[in-house]
Amino acid sequence: MMFRRVLCAFALLGISIGFAFAEDITGSITRIDDKKVTVVTGKKAEKKTTEYDLDKDCKFAKRDKKAKVELADGVKNEVFKDIDVKKGVPATLSVTEGKVTEIVVGGGKKKKDAN
Numbered sequence: 001m002m003f004r005r006v007l008c009a010f011a012l013l014g015i016s017i018g019f020a021f022a023e024d025i026t027g028s029i030t031r032i033d034d035k036k037v038t039v040v041t042g043k044k045a046e047k048k049t050t051e052y053d054l055d056k057d058c059k060f061a062k063r064d065k066k067a068k069v070e071l072a073d074g075v076k077n078e079v080f081k082d083i084d085v086k087k088g089v090p091a092t093l094s095v096t097e098g099k100v101t102e103i104v105v106g107g108g109k110k111k112k113d114a115n
Contacts, residue, residue, distance in 0.1 A: 022094055022095070022096045022101075023094070023095045023096075024092055024093070024094055024095075025039060025041060025050075025092070025093045025095055026041070026090075026091075026092045026093075027039040027040050027041035027042075027088075027090075027091070027093075028040045028041075028087065028088025028089060028090055028091070029080070029083065029088050029089045029091050029103070029105075030049070030083060030085050030088045031083065031085070032054075032075055032080050032083070033075065034054070034075055035053060035054055036051055036052065036053055036054060037051070037052050037054055037093070037100055037103070038050070038051045039051075039052065039088075039091075039093060040088055052093065052095060052098070052099065052100045053098065053099050053100070054075070054099065054100050055096075055099040055100060055101045057101070058074070058099075058100055058101060058102065058103065059101070059102045059103070060074045060075070060077065060102075060103050060105075061102070061103070061104045061105070062079065062104070062105045062106050063104055063105065063106035064106075068104055071105070079105050089105055090105070090106060091103055091104060091105045091106070092104045
């Protein structure tokens, strides 16, 4: 009985540490291919361009209101074709150990009504 408790405690600790090393980055994707993605983060005066490696099992999704919808074809999806380098594609990237494990497209600033 005691062994089970200790084993469960170690399992929870391992999961917690795994989440601690994951990082979410919000920015604009300016370039993407099968192995790398280039992201611009920060405001106008503090823009920073960073390049990350894509994990072989990287997941791709699109934010649809409050839900995430999986993107078919991954990197080859039409969302990533003809990316404007100046504007980019707004996205949130989940980075674990220097590799991107998930890309969620969308979720940029909402426009206010003109009323």
